[in-house]
Amino acid sequence: MAAHDRGAVRSVAEDLFESAWQFDFYQAVRLLEMLSPGKEPVGRAMDPADDAVRFSARVSLAFPGSDVEEIRESGADGPAEMVVSFMGLAGVGGPLPAPYTELILERVWRKDTALRDFLxxxxxxxxxxxxRVARTRRPGFDFVSPEKGRFARCLFSLMGMRTEGLRDRMRIRDRSLLFYTGILAQTPRSVTGLEAILSDYFQVPVRGRSFAGKWYDLEEDQVTRLGISGQNRALGESALIGSRVWDQQGKFELHIGPLALAQLLDFLPTGTAFTPLCQLARFYVGTESDYDIFLIPDSGKTVQPGLGGPEGSRLGWTSWLSVPGTETEFSRVRLTSCVAIREEASDAP
Structure with missing residues (x-):
């Protein structure tokens, strides 16, 4: 029953049958298929009586105002009937000559619908x-969720997640990755692509810096040792000074921010966005490269140092010590290999 200040709530099915001309053809057929779960999808049944919809074409010499002319409810478990104003053999847009249309209209006026029903x-x-052709080409026609449809299987294949065992391994919904298939399918992977994915997914500014470099510790069998029982001691060939080497392309950096306090808390190791951030970055770059994450707090939106409070002051994460009477530039929060460390604050020039 309607309230005093508004009309009664109408269902989609009622609008579909009473105002069919307001609906798009494909959407109307899809709704009729959903309203008839016991029927076969359109064009799939051996017997047309088992189809969810029975189509008939409008025969008229007047130009139509919409693709869907009328929808009649089914009776006695039969299919619903949809009268369309396109693809008809007779009528304004039909291939048959106009005299045939006039003949059909004359016979219908005489209550003889045999010729029209035959067509x-x-x-x-x-x-x-x-x-059926449109349904195979449009992802929105699938009745299942997007990550389980036909098109999703193709997109997952492009990004390397075709089989079920490769899915549901991150704290990010797999269906969220479908939007980034164009970037994930590109090779080689780039910092620009990672910036685009992270900034769009987390809705924060992200800037990458390539070739940050890192040290790699040498294995025992690769270290230079002198003496009779030494190893790797040929100067200019295998000899190395020290026990580690520098790889300029072994690491890159991600600078995220400026961030408000609530956003900063989310990206800390104790926040909800930290693990998805690491997993998404690792999924994109693989295991070949390491990375550092720099969180940039928004100046003036960090916590003043102090004890107590619901959040408290996390020194080096959300608050920094400063010298009284001087302006202090808030430092970045550096997270190396997904483990947070503190970077000292520096005075502003």
């Missing part, structure tokens, strides 16, 4: 084929 046998098949 609808072919009209039903033609419209059904057109809908």
């Amino acid at each position: 609808d046998i072919f009209n039903h098949r033609l419209v059904s084929l057109m809908y």
Whole structure:
């Protein structure tokens, strides 16, 4: 029952049957298929009576105002009937000459629908084929969730997640990655692509810096040792000074921010966005490169040092010590290999 200040709430099915002309053809057919779960999808049944929708074409010499002319409810478990104003053999847009349309209209006026019904046998098949073609090309026609549809399987294959065992391994919904298939499918991977994915997914500014470099410790069998029982001691060939080497392309940096306090807390190791950030970055770059994350607090939106409070002061994460009477530039929070460390604050010049 309607309230005093507004009309009664109408269902989509009621609007569909009473105002069919307001609906898009493909959406109307999809709704009729959903309203008839016991029927076969359009164009799939051996017997047209088992289809969810029965199509008939409008025969008229007037130009139509919409693709869907009328939808009649099914009776006695039969299919719903949809009258369309396109793909018909007769009428304004039909291939048959105009005299045939006039003949059909004259016979319908005399209550003889035999010729019109005969042509609808072919009209039903033609419209059904057109809908089936559109359904195979449009992802929105799938009745399942996006990550389980036909198109999703193709997209997962492009990004390396075709089989079920490769999915649901991150704290990020797999369906969220479908939007970034174009970037994830590109090779080689780039910092620009990672910036685009992270900034769009987390809705924060992200800037990458390539070739930050890192030290790699040498294995025992690679270290230079002198003497009779030494190893790797040929100068200019295998000899090395020290027990580690520098790899300029072994690490890159991600600078995220400026961040408000709530955003900064989310990206800390104790926050909800930290693990998804690490997993998404690792999924994109693989295991070949390491990375550092720098969180840039928004100046003036950090916590003043002090004890107590609901959040408290996390020295080096959300608060920094400063010299009284001087302006202090808030330092970045550096997270190395997904483990947070503190970077000292520096005075502003």
